[in-house]
Amino acid sequence: MFLNVSQLSVRYPGQAAPAVDGVSLGLRAGDIGVLIGPSGCGKTTLLRAVAGLERASSGSIHLGGELVSDNQHHTPAERRRIGMVFQDYALFPHLDVGRNVAFGIDRLPRGEREQRVAEVLALVGLDGLQARFPHELSGGQQQRVALARALAPRPRLLLLDEPFSNLDVDLRERLAHEVRAILKAAGATALFVTHDQLEAFAIGDLIGVMHEGHLHQWDEAYALYHRPATRFVAEFIGHGVFAPAQIRQDGEEVSVQTPLGALHDMDECPLPSAYEAGLCDVLLRADDIVHDDHAPVKAQIIRKAFRGSEFLYTLRLASGEVLMTHVPSHHNHAVGEWIGIRAEVDHVVTFARGGGASSAPVPGASRPIPKVA
Incomplete structure (x- = not known):
């Protein structure tokens, strides 16, 4: 696995229960994973731990075969070669699109930098808009600029934290499909956080359902819907x-x-x-x-x-x-x-009649027990 999270726990000072509790998941190179769950379930904390913005209390994170986090070792975020796309895009309003995208590759020679900016803008469908400023773009275009900026340094892993939450519903689902195509064209490995099931289904190869710090299931969308591993997954996914x-x-x-x-x-x-x-x-x-x-x-x-x-x-x-x-x-x-x-x-x-959120279904003789990470 390119990204391997093993029995990871993250605990904040003063909190009785860990924000992330014994989570394990894996992503192959080029795959897109999605974390979904109700507010406060730990999905953003898990994303921040992978990014290096939170320390592991126990467990480990390996990226490309390299240990980047455990309870004794912590590789700083700036040394993990991870790109991030935030909810608010975090674009610089005083810089045009070209300079926004070039922000993370300013050490490259000018010609190489301009070529890379043109490449990623073409990839996200914004070629020719280098001279525009953020306020001159639509919300969907601003999101693509943020994605281009994150892809420009060729990160090992791309993390996206609720990137479409500020957009209207119809645009969110359409953009999710477009972003999936962009990430696949770039060969990027990505981990995505959302609270929207349609977004998760549109963009993810694998989807993880979280609740109260636990990862209940890490699986394909079809399995989550038809073979839920716990009662909570069955309740949370679909109608x-x-x-x-x-x-x-x-x-x-x-x-x-x-x-x-x-x-x-x-x-x-x-x-x-x-x-x-x-x-x-x-x-x-x-x-x-x-x-x-x-x-x-x-x-x-x-x-x-x-x-x-x-x-x-x-x-x-x-x-x-x-x-x-x-x-x-x-x-x-x-x-x-x-x-x-x-x-x-x-x-x-x-x-089981009246079982709790974490209770698992009983499979038949011909049905394997759904995988729980």
Whole structure:
């Protein structure tokens, strides 16, 4: 691994619990990793520790095979050859774009410096704008200038701390896709912090979900969504609910009895003995619930959110359980209306009834336990 964080903890003076607690993750050269989680979960502290701005209390950080942090050794930030892109861009308002980008490579000969500035500005789609000043640029263009400046010195690793948070929602997702393309074209290895799941999915090869200083899962987006390693990941990623269920076995067939009826033919379902009396909670994503006027199970719409091509309906069954479903937007039902629904679950994920945030699902015989860093 090009970046290897092993059992890293960072503790601030006067705080009872560490801000980062026993985190391990790895990035191969050229990969983009993303850290996501609620405010105060430790993701920015972890990024700052990798940058060399915070010291490790325990554990270690290796970069390109070189030890840069442990509880006895600390390579200063300026010697790690790491580029950083901040939330506020940190551009110098009195310098034009060319001189902003050249700031970190001022020791290069003039001709080489100008060539490198032109290269990275072309890479981020801003060639020809060297003479513009930051106030003459849009927010997205300013962000690209900050990215070009960070890439100019050819850093070993690029760190981005909530770089799109000051931009509007539509621009954030579009720019995330563009930045991913730029980083891939540059062959850069990057670690990115965000609180926005769409940004994380758009830019990351690997995504880490953090909560209270712990890294619950370090995995691809598909695995986070369909094979969450803990109950917290299941709750935090995507739209879904936990419904009471019971796993039963009849001969060779294992089924999950849910408020929507039995889920059959589930090879990945654990055996009833995994839980006492087979009682558990089953994760039901919004895309596991299908609107079907002819289904015997009916649910009342208690909330609806228009998403353009679809509605996100929050539903309540007659028994009181709450579910969510995505429905094409031409199915425009009113709040309070009852609609037919059925379950189509390809990935059965069950947890202990009422388990805590860190509780892990019980896998079936054919399903490997999701990797937890």
